[in-house]
Structure formats: structure tokens, C-alpha cells
Amino acid sequence: MKKFHQPGVKPYLITKSLNPENQETPIQFINNNIVDGNLFYRRNHFSYPHFTSSFYFLPIHGFVHTPRTFSLQEIYSLPSRTIKVVLECSGDKRDFFEPKAFGEQWEKGAISQGIWKGVSLRTLLQYTGVIDAAKELVFEGYDYGERPDSDQMVNFSRSLPIEKALEPDTIIAYEYNNQPIPFKHGFPLRLIVPGWYAMASVKWIKSITVIDKEFKGPYQTVDYVYYPNKEDDSGKFPVTTINVNSTIQYPLNRQLLTTGLYHIKGIAWTGKGSIDKVEISLDDGHTWETCQLTSTSEKYSWVSWNYQWEVLKKGEYTIKSKATDSHANVQPSKPFWNRKGYGYNAVDHIKVKVE
Template sequence: MSNSHQPEVRPYLITKKLVPENQETPIHFINGDIVSNRLFFRRNHFPYPRFASSFYFLPIEGLVHNPKVFSLQQIYSLPSKTIKVVLECSGDKRELFNPKVYGEQWGKGAISQGIWKGVPLRSLLAHTGLLDTAKEIVFEGHDYGERPDSSQLYRFSRSLPIEKALDPDTIIAYEYNNQPIPFKHGFPLRLIVPGWYAMASVKWVKKIIVIDKEFKGPFQADDYVYYPNKENDSGKFPVTTNNVNSTIKYPLNRKLLHSGVYEITGIAWTGNGHIAKVEISFDGGQTWATCQLTSSSKKYAWVCWNYKWEVLKKGEYNILSKATDSKGNVQPLEPMWNRKGYGYNAIDRIKVKIE
């Protein structure tokens, strides 16, 4: 009997919350290194904004020589930059922290990757100029609402230090994978900050303001801050660069397998430099073997890796993966525990049973 009429089986996003919408990428079922619009993870603090995008303008104001309002047409006409970037929610893998932490309990799928095209932010700022007193650049999103700790209305706003804002790879993007950015991912304009956790890549950019002090908005001063102490705020510091990390995609955790030869696959990424090597262990980390990197290791992009595993003996196996980047950062055995559960990057581990 022909199978030609059987429906195609496709993965779906993994829903964590519907309002505001928070959904994970089914990372274990993503092949290659580009995630489609449909399967790109969704992270929102507020409901989706409402605005008439046909009348969309982007003002740059504050401590600039010439405040300016850019139309979309002007932005599209400027020299563009295209860049492949991992965007990882800083709460990715939060559910793995021990002791447990409050917040959206993301598994391993609050991460996606694709090709963004836009205008380097520094090109736009070249049209306005910066005053000597400029210290940070604030990006206001169109999305707003109440925070859990307050009935006051807040807009999602974040800042970048001048050096990061002027990095040639920091762009105001308008395309994802050669299409206009999907509305749910920031259409028509989204800031993309390669190498930093995704909260920095503000969606639906409404306004850019240059300031001469530290920005104190709640999504900068309260959230997206590492609090290493359970009882107080001592030692706190901001969430910025992606930690070196890896995820085993196949086999799935707690899978039953027969003895034989298996190709173990995964991804690895870092915000610093590029991935230099990925290692794998089958004995709980006592010994490590080097994996093969199957995609080129580029700055800002994840690498795909694999390892051929021949297993003949029955029993339970702990499989661990550990990435090292070109700056010498190595995944730790334990994550840096912090009160809000950001930046989890401990060695990835799964268990399988050979029957």
C-alpha cells in the first residue's frame, strides 16, 4: 500500500505560556543550522504590540548633534549587512538549575539561529553624530504592559554601552532568512546584538535615545541581572555575553536503544570568539573523546557536531557534552547558580539505556 497520502510529520513549537506567548524551538528536531520562522522560539514579556507599520518611522534623539527620524525606505536604502547569529534567551535551560529558581521554566529550546539582514547601527548614528558625553544608547520597543511586581505600565526598553552599539556587527535588522522579519519576531525593525543573550536584541524598535548615564529601566536594572546570592543583591552583575554551551540533540534523554553504532549529534555555541572543540564522555566525565565539527565554526553562529558511538554492552549510560571556545572558555561541570536563573551552561548530559 502506498504511503504517498500520509500527512507529513513536522515538529511544533513547545508551548510554555500563551499570554504573553512564550514557546520553545523543538531543538532536538532541527536539522542544519538555520531555524525557520515557524520554529523560532518566542519570548515575550507583554502582549504583541499594535501599530500601523505602513507609517513606521524610527527617531534617533537625545545626545546627538542632529536628531533624525528615519523612514523605513531610508533604512532599506542604506548599505546593509547580513550575519548568521545564534539568539539564545538568557533563561535557556533554566529548568535544569538546582536548587530550582522562579521564572519561565525553559528547557533546552529557548535558542534559535538564522540569517539577519539590516543596517549597522553605527551607520545610522553616523547620520546623527554623538555628543562627547554620550555613554549608553537606549532602545525602546513598541511592546508594553504590566510587570508581575507592579501595576504600572512599562515599555520593554534596554540599553547598550556605546562600544557595543558601535560594533560593526550590531545591526537594525529588517529581514530574517531573506524574508521580512515575521511580526512575532520584531517586524519591521529589530535590534540584533550578536554574541549577547537575546534580551539585548530589542524587537519592534520604536525609538533610539542616546543618554549620558546608566540606564535604569526594570529590564536592565532588575531583570537580566545575575544575582549569585540567594539572600541579598551583593555581587550582582549584568547579563551580557553568551556563555560557551552545547546541547546533545540525538539521542533524546532516557531513550531505550539496542546495542549497535549510533551517531550522536548536537550543537555548540559561544558569545566569545568561536567554538574550538566539542568533547563527549560516556563514563560520567572521567574520560573524554573529541567530536567532529560538521559545520564551520564561525563567530556568532552555532556549530553542528557529531560522534560515532559503538556500544555493545547493555546497561545505563550517562552521555555528556562539553564545548571549548577560541578564548579558552570551557563549559563547567556545574552552572553558576543565580537567583533569576540566567546563563545556564553546565556540561550537557543525557541518560540512555542499552537493552
């Protein structure tokens, strides 16, 4: 006799485009502070790269005393560093800008968090040394393709100022959640730059070049730049640190509820310091109350929060969440509009109806 069991019900990635593959994490349905590799959001500029892992070596050259090429075995054998890090696409929540910004219409899920293990970049640089004139490090990925503003193929490349590159938590990672990094997330080596939006965390690192000037690649000076004006480039400045932010996970926007007791829950994060406070409003921002943080807020990682809401009166409620970090940065009520739609971090809000 065959019995029907309750079939597995699970969330999936949310497809934004397939070529290149851009899919977001179903963040409302992530109950864990560690996102499984297969639900980690995927954000690519190009097709996935082809290269041969057995020939994989990491060269560090340019303005160094001793150019060097590291094998994976060498990298694995060096002292390691393991950190829990939020990676957030700088286009996360782009869909919520008004007026709308063009580009991938990320909702709230271009963000994931997990445990990255690797070697501090500064450890590798101790082997090569760095010439005094060095100013930036350029990280080239194996991924490449066409850009509308170029008639040549371009690799995805980004730079870091030398001070940021030398921070002990800037690592060349080889594991995610105790496993080799999934190919789609940068196997075998991915740069992890905690606290910066994730365009900085270059996947499939092909080479590291130390340079004595500012890097001018298109992913440094054309994209990933805040343009505050719609029609011209005045006032532009680069995208770097993650803005203080929060997301309500439950209830869902436009959910129908009945009177009773609810646990409103969500996450909050920042690129600088840690989260000090998350406040919630149940009356569209007129009054605010403090949420409970369900764990200690740590540098680089999101903190989960919740709030017990007893709702006795039927009607419509606008629920807002607002995080404050240890540098006193607070989510603004309105986002900072910019043409390419980066860094959205306005107070989160949903609306529910109690029937």
C-alpha cells in the same frame, strides 16, 4: 481508490505560556543550522504590540548632534550587513538549575539561529552624530504592559554601552532568512546584538535614545541581572555575553537503544569568539573524546558536531558534551546558580539505556 500516505510528521513549538506567548524551539528535532521562522522560539514580556506600519519611522535622538527620524525606505536603501546569529534567551535551560529557579521553565530550546540582514547601527549614527558625553543607547520596543513592581505601564526597553552599539555587527535588522522579519520576531525592525543574550536584541524598535548615563530601566537593573544569592541582592551583575554552551540533540534523554552504531549529534555555541572544540564523554565524565565539528565554527553562530559511537555492551550510559571556545572558556561541570536562573551553561548530559 484512496490510498493512505504516510502523513506529515513534524515538530512544533513547545508552549511554556500563552499570555505572554513563550514557546520554545524543539531543538532536538532541528536538523538544519538555520531555524525556520515558524519554529523560532518566541519569548515575550507582554502581549504583542499594536502599531501602524505605514506610519512607522525610527527616531534617533538624545545626546546626538542632529536628531533624525529614519523611514523604512531610507533604512532599506543604506548599505546592508548580513550575519548568521544565534539568539539565545538568557533563561535557556533554566529548568535544569538545582535548586530550581522560578520563572519560565525553559528546557534546551530557548535558542534559534538564522540569517539576519539589516543596517549597522553605526551607519545610522553617522547621520546623527553622537555627543562626546554619550554613554549608552536606549532601545525602546513597542511592546508594553504591567509589571508587579510598578503602577505604570512600562515599555520593554534595554540599553547598550556605546562601544557595543558601534560595533559593525550590531545591526538594525529588517530581514530574517531573506524574508521580512516575522511579526512575532520584531517586524519591521529588530535590534540584533550578536554575542549577547537575546534580551538585548529589542524587537519592534520604537525609538533609540542616546543618553549620558547608565540606563536604569527594570529590564536592565531588576531583570536580566545575575543574583548569586537566594536571599539578598549582594554580588549582582548584569547579564550580557552568551556563555559557552552545547546541547546534545541525539539520542534523546532516557532513550532506549539496542547495541550498534550511533551518530551522537548536537550543537555548540559561544558569545565570544568561536567554538574550538567539543568533547564527549560516554562514561559520565570519566573519559572524554573529541567530536567532529561538521562545519567551520564561525563567530556568532552555533556549530553542529557529531560523534560515531559503537556500543556493544548493554547497560546504562551517561553521555556528556562539553564545548571550549577560542577564548579558552569551557563549560563548567556545575552551573553558576543565580536566583533568576540566567546563563545556564553546565556540561550537557543525557542518559540512555542499551538493551
